[in-house]
Amino acid sequence: MTASPALVHGWKVAALVVSMACIAAPAWAQDQATVTLTGEADQMCTVGQPTQSIGALTNFDTPSGSVFGITRLADPETLSTQAATITLSMDAMCNTIHRVVIASDNNGLWRQGVTTAPSGFGSAVPYTANLVWADQQYPLTAEAASRRTVEEEMLIGHPNTGEMLIEFEINTGATNAGLGAPLLAGEYSDVLRVTVESQ
Amino acid sequence: MNIRHLTALTALAGLAGLAAGGPAMAQTVDGSATIQATFRGGAEPACRLNTPTAPTAQNVQIGGLAPGSADISISQLVGDDGAPLAATVVLVVPAVCNQAHTLNLSSLNGGLLGDGPELTGGPFRSRLPYSVTVAWAGGQQSFVTQDEALSFAVGDAAVGSVTVTIEIPPGGAPLAAGAYSDEIVLELGAAG
Numbered sequence: 001m002t003a004s005p006a007l008v009h010g011w012k013v014a015a016l017v018v019s020m021a022c023i024a025a026p027a028w029a030q031d032q033a034t035v036t037l038t039g040e041a042d043q044m045c046t047v048g049q050p051t052q053s054i055g056a057l058t059n060f061d062t063p064s065g066s067v068f069g070i071t072r073l074a075d076p077e078t079l080s081t082q083a084a085t086i087t088l089s090m091d092a093m094c095n096t097i098h099r100v101v102i103a104s105d106n107n108g109l110w111r112q113g114v115t116t117a118p119s120g121f122g123s124a125v126p127y128t129a130n131l132v133w134a135d136q137q138y139p140l141t142a143e144a145a146s147r148r149t150v151e152e153e154m155l156i157g158h159p160n161t162g163e164m165l166i167e168f169e170i171n172t173g174a175t176n177a178g179l180g181a182p183l184l185a186g187e188y189s190d191v192l193r194v195t196v197e198s199q
Numbered sequence: 200m201n202i203r204h205l206t207a208l209t210a211l212a213g214l215a216g217l218a219a220g221g222p223a224m225a226q227t228v229d230g231s232a233t234i235q236a237t238f239r240g241g242a243e244p245a246c247r248l249n250t251p252t253a254p255t256a257q258n259v260q261i262g263g264l265a266p267g268s269a270d271i272s273i274s275q276l277v278g279d280d281g282a283p284l285a286a287t288v289v290l291v292v293p294a295v296c297n298q299a300h301t302l303n304l305s306s307l308n309g310g311l312l313g314d315g316p317e318l319t320g321g322p323f324r325s326r327l328p329y330s331v332t333v334a335w336a337g338g339q340q341s342f343v344t345q346d347e348a349l350s351f352a353v354g355d356a357a358v359g360s361v362t363v364t365i366e367i368p369p370g371g372a373p374l375a376a377g378a379y380s381d382e383i384v385l386e387l388g389a390a391g
Contacts, residue, residue, distance in 0.1 A: 043230040050236045070240030079245055079297050088236060096230075109238060120358040121297065127238075168238065184356055185298040185389070189239035198230030 108144025122175025
């Protein structure tokens with residue numbers, strides 16, 4: 001019987017050790033806590049307002065907002081089209097594969113007002129607008145054969161960010177009545193639109 | 200929950216940084232963005248006359264043809280009797296007017312005028328009137344140089360050639376001796 005207390009004591013000690021082990025267990029791998037982080041990046045495309053870029057600039061006024069004025073559309077001697085060149089720059093980004101569309105409202109710079117011109121006179125000025133994006137070039141030709149919307153569309157198979165350029169060019173003598181035809185007096189205009197759209 | 204909020208805030212801050220960091224962006228939530236650029240220019244009202252040619256010339260010599268001018272000399276102004284001899288020249292002047300315009304033609308001296316005293320009576324003359332016919336833009340008009348001027352309006356743009364026919368009539372009273380000259384001014388002017 002004298003040994004019994006000792007045994008009881010010994011058991012109590014043993015029980016205490018087990019208890020401590022249970023408390024300490026989470027600190028060294030007998031339980032788990034999982035933290036899950038989730039987020040979603042929406043498909044997104046941005047394009048900034050066009051500004052005059054460095055590069056070729058011929059026969060254009062200082063830009064005013066998104067309006068780009070040709071200093072002298074008609075050559076004062078021939079009365080036909082005078083060459084004009086400008087490069088526009090836009091910051092752009094698409095974080096997925098995307099589509100780029102460059103479109104002309106009028107298929108050329110068309111004269112306001114009269115739709116038919118006397119024989120031998122041009123009433124519209126053709127041009128080219130070369131879109132540079134994602135290391136590729138996509139030329140839009142506005143040939144001014146008829147007044148309508150024209151567009152070029154291209155699919156970019158990867159995300160891209162950087163500078164988008166439009167190289168706008170009017171050639172000497174270019175008219176819808178043939179090379180070198182005089183232009184009817186008046187105001188001529190067109191609107192170019194660039195759309196970037198995720199796919 | 201707190202982590203999700205943090206993630207959302209980070210994304211919003213990223214967009215704000217894009218918007219503030221550069222030019223205004225055209226961007227929509229469906230992943231599409233469009234910008235536009237307007238190009239415009241004006242063709243000023245104008246008329247131009249280029250270097251003439253002289254496809255027909257009888258009893259005249261063409262001295263010089265240049266943009267805006269022509270020098271014409273009459274080979275033999277009078278015959279043995281002192282009366283004028285016929286002479287004709289046709290000038291073709293390339294021309295263009297890019298809107299409605301007016302053609303004017305006038306004679307500086309009202310005819311070929313001698314460099315001597317002006318004679319108003321007697322058997323000799325010191326001025327030789329002649330006729331000018333102008334064809335342009337589908338119209339044609341004539342005048343005799345003692346009339347003041349020729350003028351006609353063209354209601355639209357026109358391109359082509361102004362044909363000017365100058366005819367010196369033969370006969371009539373003899374001319375007093377001297378050098379005779381005149382200056383014809385052809386003018387195309389855009390209206391407005």
